[in-house]
Amino acid sequence: MTLDEAKQHLIQAWGTLGSSWGVSRTMAQVHALLLVSPVAMTTEDIMEALQISRGNVNMNVRDLMDWGIVRKVLKPGERKEFFEAEKDVWKIGMQVAKERKKRELEPILRALEQVSTIEADITDPDVKQFAETVENLKKFASNTDKSLESIIKAEENWFWGSFFKLFR
Amino acid sequence: MTLDEAKQHLIQAWGTLGSSWGVSRTMAQVHALLLVSPVAMTTEDIMEALQISRGNVNMNVRDLMDWGIVRKVLKPGERKEFFEAEKDVWKIGMQVAKERKKRELEPILRALEQVSTIEADITDPDVKQFAETVENLKKFASNTDKSLESIIKAEENWFWGSFFKLFR
DNA sequence: CTGAACTTTCAAAATTATCTGAAATTATTT
DNA sequence: AAATAATTTCAGATAATTTTGAAAGTTCAG
Incomplete structure (x- = not known):
């Protein structure tokens, strides 16, 4: 080749x-x-x-x-x-993660926040189940969000940034 | 609402x-x-x-x-x-990660493997630069692959699986 | 200021992805 | 085995996305 x-x-x-x-x-x-x-x-x-x-x-x-x-x-x-x-593959990955977080994770978090303002009879089992599902999605999304945030922040930090460089 | x-x-x-x-x-x-x-x-x-x-x-x-x-x-x-x-959001996340790994990460790893079989004058600086870029991509992709693999395996493991459940 | 070199925009055309619906197939009941 | 009910398939229709190319816009040297 x-x-x-x-x-x-x-x-x-x-x-x-x-x-x-x-x-x-x-x-x-x-x-x-x-x-x-x-x-x-x-x-x-x-x-x-x-x-x-x-x-x-x-x-x-x-x-x-x-x-x-x-x-x-x-x-x-x-x-x-x-x-x-950009030739640094790690930087590309970080940049993409950062942008996708902003463009996708944050909007879905906002949407979840919005639907959880549902004001309905909490004794209705259907309402209860829906609220629970939304709650779980919210937890999952915000965990993901926070994890990404930490990685990105660590990368941008002078100390952890250079520390990470040792491994790549 | x-x-x-x-x-x-x-x-x-x-x-x-x-x-x-x-x-x-x-x-x-x-x-x-x-x-x-x-x-x-x-x-x-x-x-x-x-x-x-x-x-x-x-x-x-x-x-x-x-x-x-x-x-x-x-x-x-x-x-x-x-x-x-599936109602368990964590399981959904794992399942999606698993499938995307299989459908996307593995093919790109194979493609990278293939292009790194390039047989050309290694003293040509262009060839050298290309080989380096591919090498870096490969490292990045296989790191990602391995990290996902660990998370998925841990989740499926009886011990770590129940350990993780404590946090979600 | 003028005009050549280069970049950007965007409506229309081309391409690609997705959806429909009816026919073919499969499964179940009588 | 025949009738009935449900599912699957897929060719053509539709919708969404991407691309083109020419006109409009910008920049800059002279």
């Missing part, structure tokens, strides 16, 4: 994984492409490598920047914008 | 969450419906509650059973099949 074949392979696999993670195939592919590229790439480079349109590249690169895992790089003397991916 | 309004609300929110997790909106809604239902439901019950077709209910219920979070229940003297959701 040559370098290019291997890259192609990985980009493909990453794209497939993306879809089962609620990320569009193309966005995942752009990410993989930048991840395995030794140098920052321009919009045109990406268009050519993945055979997709300019608008498509622009949208997906912007989304990846919103996720905090791709950066814009300006080269002195160059008019064009270059893009590069 | 009445009980029915609250249920409706939760089903809706669960459906939205589903889509950002690579699960179809309807599948997540069927799951939520069964989760908050105090009794097992028939295909027709689900069709009516969510206003979806028979075929759609059948497919989604089957998928949920594949995920191991919904069970078929046969009532004596009844011709129809009934369905009920």
Whole structure:
């Protein structure tokens, strides 16, 4: 397997994984492409490598920047914008965890909070069972939330951050 | 908010969450419906509650059973099949973790293994960088895999399993 | 200020995922 | 074994998402 074949392979696999993670195939592919590229790439480079349109590249690169895992790089003397991916896999994982927590866990916690304001006859067994299920979901979600929070915080902390680095 | 309004609300929110997790909106809604239902439901019950077709209910219920979070229940003297959701939120979480590990983590590990068989000039700095990135991805993925594995195994172990129960 | 180089936007088109419903199949009862 | 009831399948319809590409917008050197 040559370098290019291997890259192609990985980009493909990453794209497939993306879809089962609620990320569009193309966005995942752009990410993989930048991840395995030794140098920052321009919009045109990406268009050519993945055979997709300019608008498509622009949208997906912007989304990846919103996720905090791709950066814009300006080269002195160059008019064009270059893009590069965060290469530290651990940082990518943290960043994704952080964003998903914000975008998914927090909304569901809010929704659970809202439905638990149900004001109904607590002696009704159905109401009681519903309240219990919601309570359990809330506990689970907030446990998950807190665990993620700790990991992220620890990572960002100067001491635990460098401590963790020893193991990766 | 009445009980029915609250249920409706939760089903809706669960459906939205589903889509950002690579699960179809309807599948997540069927799951939520069964989760908050105090009794097992028939295909027709689900069709009516969510206003979806028979075929759609059948497919989604089957998928949920594949995920191991919904069970078929046969009532004596009844011709129809009934369905009920696993109510233990922790078990649901474990089951989902287990399945996602199998369906997503393992394939990506295999793909990474494959691309690391690249046979090329290791002195080429591009090849070296690629090999390094893949190596890091592999480490990250297998760490995640092992961590999940431990949690799942611990949960299934008679001792740690009951130990964990104390905290939830 | 002008115009070339580059980026962004967005309506329409293409693609992909999901759903329907009726026919085929399977299971149960009489 | 035939009738009845329930479940499953899947081709076509529908809906949702993604992509394109050209126009509008922006930036900047001269």
